[in-house]
Amino acid sequence: MKKHNLDAAADFANREVSRWISSETGIPQSPGEYLLWWKLGCEYRVGPNATYIVMYDCLRDWLVSAARCNADARKLLSRIASSKLHAGVALTKAESFFAASILDGTAPPLPKKRGKTLSTNHERDVFIFTMMKELIDGFKINASRNDVSSEHASACDLIADAFAAYGRHEVTFRAVKDVWNNKQFRGRYYRLADAVNAELAKQKDIQEAGPQNALAGFPLHLIKL
Numbered sequence: 450m451k452k453h454n455l456d457a458a459a460d461f462a463n464r465e466v467s468r469w470i471s472s473e474t475g476i477p478q479s480p481g482e483y484l485l486w487w488k489l490g491c492e493y494r495v496g497p498n499a500t501y502i503v504m505y506d507c508l509r510d511w512l513v514s515a516a517r518c519n520a521d522a523r524k525l526l527s528r529i530a531s532s533k534l535h536a537g538v539a540l541t542k543a544e545s546f547f548a549a550s551i552l553d554g555t556a557p558p559l560p561k562k563r564g565k566t567l568s569t570n571h572e573r574d575v576f577i578f579t580m581m582k583e584l585i586d587g588f589k590i591n592a593s594r595n596d597v598s599s600e601h602a603s604a605c606d607l608i609a610d611a612f613a614a615y616g617r618h619e620v621t622f623r624a625v626k627d628v629w630n631n632k633q634f635r636g637r638y639y640r641l642a643d644a645v646n647a648e649l650a651k652q653k654d655i656q657e658a659g660p661q662n663a664l665a666g667f668p669l670h671l672i673k674l
Contacts, residue, residue: 458588459607462580466611469576481521481641483575485512488645490673491529496536502529506674507652508645513543520559521641527551541674573620574628578638580608581629593626605629 485491489512490505504512515522530548533540540548550556584590584604594603601610605625612620628634 454588455590455602458584458590458604459610461588462584462607462611463614465580465583466608466615470615470617481519481637482525483572484579484638484641485521485525485645487576487579488642488649489525491525492673493532496533496538498537499532499535501532501536501538503673504529505649505652506672508648509541509674510543511645511648513547515644516547517557518559523556523559574631574634575638577608577620577625577628578634579642581605581625584608592629596623 489508491502493500494503512522512526516526517523526544526547530540530544533544534548547556581592581604584607585592590602590604590607592603593605594600601622605622608625609620609622612618
């Protein structure tokens with residue numbers, strides 16, 4: 450592996466871990482909700498009265514549609530809508546219809562979820578899994594290594610080192626490797642991530658198809674509102 454590529458991957462890992470640590474809200478989120486938060490580009494902005502949550506605007510209709518039958522999507526959309534109301538920011542038309550359906554009880558009932566109680570680290574683990582995918586696919590870094598290898602150049606190493614740099618020494622190489630090798634977690638991640646990625650790709654194609662966008666200097670499908 451070329452050193453400049455490894456250095457770039459390490460810089461990316463450090464930057465994203467720093468962003469994740471600084472964005473921890475203390476509000477419990479399910480793995481699905483946290484994955485949606487990450488994939489939909491959610492972040493806080495300052496409004497007239499308080500901070501509120503923005504997301505990729507091109508995916509808003511998809512989230513509203515998903516919220517009809519997916520508990521994670523409904524919980525995240527509820528947080529987005531309520532944050533705007535507290536901040537004094539107008540809801541979009543789709544968000545208004547969603548909020549009204551929740552308040553008047555016309556929103557369809559959600560299917561009952563079955564499964565084990567969530568780990569206390571589930572939000573962190575979703576972030577770790579997402580970062581592993583980014584390092585492996587984007588930087589062509591090996592996922593892991595032999596536990597006794599002296600060359601610490603895998604994606605697991607880079608993530609563990611980045612967490613350690615910010616004092617989070619509990620996120621060891623072994624902890625990262627265990628998240629990556631969890632087959633059940635991997636299956637849940639891919640199902641939801643694939644749905645979001647497909648919608649984002651579709652919206653990108655729609656935005657780029659218009660001739661008026663040919664000279665645009667900003668990817669319009671990544672506008673956040």
